[in-house]
Amino acid sequence: MSERIFLVGPMGAGKSTIGRMLAKRLGLEFKDSDHEIERRTGADIPWIFDVEGEEGFRRREKDVLDELTNRSDIVLATGGGAVLKQETRENLRLRGNVIYLKLSVDQQSVRTAKDRNRPLLQTNNPREVLENLFRERDPLYREVADFVINTDHKTARAVTDQIVEELSNNKLCAD
Secondary structure: OOOEEEEEOOOOOOHHHHHHHHHHHHOOEEEEHHHHHHHHHOOOHHHHHHHHHHHHHHHHHHHHHHHHOOOOOEEEEOOOOHHHOHHHHHHHHHHOEEEEEEOOHHHHHHHHOOOOOOHHHOOOOHHHHHHHHHHHHHHHHHHHOOEEEEOOOOOHHHHHHHHHHHHHHHOOOOO
């Protein structure tokens, strides 16, 4: 039996926290694509953005996601922009069960307000950036998702429970 569960959604939606809990609950390996990029490069994401720009980071992200989506028995938390590349969207859709952790811009603003490790938000108007990112990425998250779970005002445990129930009800896990 091989299971692949991929979490997509905006920054601050809880993909890493929920992914860790879900992997533990299901007895699967957990990987976070952003952390994997940092581990492999020996540099944090803001530094990669500064030196290589967003496009350089996206190339690294595509390569890491291509590898990680081929692994068996994994819960994978993707970066917020992972869905920007068509090839990555296809790989996510074809290789596993994709769960879109949806978050309102209001909640996202609160959750990311003090986080300095988010290069796209290092601007005078982070709320405007979040609104633009939502408009651009929400359709892409929906395109790849097997189902959508709203994480607004929910604990990581409640969302994890909901995912497990959804996976069980829909028999999305591979046999």
